[in-house]
Amino acid sequence: MTSPDFTYPQPTDDELAAQQPRTPSPHAPLIYSSPGAGFDHCEYAPRSRAAGATRAAGTAGAIGTTRAARAADPAESPALGKTALILSILATVLTLAASALLGATVGPAEAASGYYFTDTPDWYQGLAIGLVALQALCACLGTAAIVMGIVSTITGRGRTFGIVAIAAAAVAPFASFGTFLALSFAFA
Numbered sequence: 770m771t772s773p774d775f776t777y778p779q780p781t782d783d784e785l786a787a788q789q790p791r792t793p794s795p796h797a798p799l800i801y802s803s804p805g806a807g808f809d810h811c812e813y814a815p816r817s818r819a820a821g822a823t824r825a826a827g828t829a830g831a832i833g834t835t836r837a838a839r840a841a842d843p844a845e846s847p848a849l850g851k852t853a854l855i856l857s858i859l860a861t862v863l864t865l866a867a868s869a870l871l872g873a874t875v876g877p878a879e880a881a882s883g884y885y886f887t888d889t890p891d892w893y894q895g896l897a898i899g900l901v902a903l904q905a906l907c908a909c910l911g912t913a914a915i916v917m918g919i920v921s922t923i924t925g926r927g928r929t930f931g932i933v934a935i936a937a938a939a940v941a942p943f944a945s946f947g948t949f950l951a952l953s954f955a956f957a
Contacts, residue, residue, distance in 0.1 A: 856917065856938075857938040871897060
C-alpha cells in the first residue's frame with residue numbers, strides 16, 4: 770500500500786498484517802484450507818500432523834488441536850442449551866397445568882363458598898396456595914432457563930436449543946395467565 774504523498778513512509782500490507790491481533794476468523798478454515806500452506810502457527814488452520822508432533826524445525830510441542838478434537842471439547846458441547854430447553858419446557862408445562870387447575874376451580878369455589886378467599890374450604894385454600902407456590906417455582910425455573918439460554922446462545926454451546934429455550938420461557942407466563950383468565954371466566 771503506497772501513498773501519493775512520498776514524504777511520509779507508508780507501511781506495507783505485510784507490516785500492517787503483522788500489527789493485527791491474532792483473533793479467530795469465522796473464515797479461517799476456508800482461508801487456510803490448502804495443506805502445507807505454511808500456516809502451522811495459526812491456531813485455526815487445519816492440521817496435517819497429529820497434536821504433539823514435532824515441527825519441521827525440530828522443536829517438539831503441541832501444535833494444536835484438530836477440528837474433531839475441538840468439537841468434542843466440553844466448552845463447545847450443546848449440553849447447556851439442552852439443559853436450558855429442558856428447564857424451559859418443564860416450567861412451561863407445570864405453569865400451564867397449575868393455571869388450568871386453578872382457573873377451572875376458582876369460579877366454582879367462589880360460587881359455592883363466597884367471594885372472599887377465606888370463605889372457601891380449607892382444602893381449597895391449601896390447593897390454591899400450593900398452586901401459587903408452584904407458579905413461583907416455575908417463574909424461577911423460567912428465569913434460570915432464560916439466563917442459561919442467553920449464555921448458551923452467546924458462547925455457542927447449543928445455540929439453537931438456547932434460542933428455543935429463551936422463546937419458550939418468555940412466552941410461558943403470558944400463556945399461563947391467559948389460560949387462567951380464560952378458564953376462570955369460563956367456569957364462573
